[in-house]
Amino acid sequence: MFMLNEIIANKRLEVEDKKRLRPLEDLQGKLREARPVRDFYHALNLPGISLIAEIKKKSPSKGEFPVQIAAAELAHLYCQNGARAISVLADEKFFGGGAHVVERVANDPGVHLPVMYKEFIIDPYQIYEARSIGADAVLLIVRSIGDKGTLAEMIGTVHNLGMQALVECFTADDAAIAVEAGARIIGVNNRDLQTFEVDLKRSEEIRSVIPEGALTVSESGLKTPADALEAQQRGFDAILVGEALLKSEDLTKSIRGFAGLEIAEQQSNR
Numbered sequence: 001m002f003m004l005n006e007i008i009a010n011k012r013l014e015v016e017d018k019k020r021l022r023p024l025e026d027l028q029g030k031l032r033e034a035r036p037v038r039d040f041y042h043a044l045n046l047p048g049i050s051l052i053a054e055i056k057k058k059s060p061s062k063g064e065f066p067v068q069i070a071a072a073e074l075a076h077l078y079c080q081n082g083a084r085a086i087s088v089l090a091d092e093k094f095f096g097g098g099a100h101v102v103e104r105v106a107n108d109p110g111v112h113l114p115v116m117y118k119e120f121i122i123d124p125y126q127i128y129e130a131r132s133i134g135a136d137a138v139l140l141i142v143r144s145i146g147d148k149g150t151l152a153e154m155i156g157t158v159h160n161l162g163m164q165a166l167v168e169c170f171t172a173d174d175a176a177i178a179v180e181a182g183a184r185i186i187g188v189n190n191r192d193l194q195t196f197e198v199d200l201k202r203s204e205e206i207r208s209v210i211p212e213g214a215l216t217v218s219e220s221g222l223k224t225p226a227d228a229l230e231a232q233q234r235g236f237d238a239i240l241v242g243e244a245l246l247k248s249e250d251l252t253k254s255i256r257g258f259a260g261l262e263i264a265e266q267q268s269n270r
């Protein structure tokens with residue numbers, strides 16, 4: 001978990017800086033002005049597989065992505081081609097995102113989908129920041145939060161602010177912690193953060209320990225619409241896709257493919 005440790009250590013410093021510049025009370029005072037929450041849970045809980053499409057500029061494993069268009073424009077394409085939610089990286093140093101990018105996308109008049117603040121959350125301050133800039137959901141990584149009690153408190157804070165949490169797991173043990181802490185939406189990360197290797201089979205094993213009632217998301221390393229279909233067959237409600245979209249030559253077609261629209265069209269043309 002070398003990389004995750006490094007990211008978290010940096011995040012602690014960043015959060016301390018943010019708190020100094022803008023104390024929690026200031027953020028809390030801004031909450032009433034934030035745009036109303038869009039329902040991330042409902043957006044994922046629809047028939048068929050739900051695509052959460054990601055916006056990031058780079059990643060530690062893949063470097064810079066070739067996408068040339070601005071975040072808001074990318075979000076418009078996601079909205080117009082069948083995605084059901086948008087994930088925006090808030091981390092700047094490792095993923096080239098930022099809270100300002102989340103804010104821009106979440107408040108763009110052309111964006112009707114729920115927006116997730118994708119960040120390494122280690123402090124409730126970040127949850128308040130997410131809502132104050134208009135986000136509808138946040139990512140909570142079991143591994144970076146540590147214990148079940150703290151995770152449960154964080155999930156409570158997210159729900160109290162009207163948002164939803166996507167709680168990310170790497171192992172069946174993580175998934176058990178997530179369930180006990182009250183997670184309603186559980187993500188299984190197919191990418192091992194130590195080796196960066198992707199194993200879609202692993203997610204199947206973990207999926208099997210998550211009880212009915214929680215929504216499930218297969219995250220990372222999905223390369224083709226066939227992988228989306230497979231995730232659906234394995235019982236996942238949603239997929240989180242970044243790289244395959246951000247690297248594709250025909251972005252519109254790729255979004256539609258992962259969203260399942262291409263398949264639906266082929267079937268209705270028969």
Ligand SMILES: O=P(O)(O)OC[C@@H](O)[C@@H](O)c1c[nH]c2ccccc12
Nearest residue numbers: 054219220221222240241242243244
């Ligand atoms: O780009 P990919 O392989 O399609 O993966 C997207 C997403 O799952 C990945 O970015 C991710 C999943 N969990 C994270 C936690 C932090 C940063 C990034 C992530």
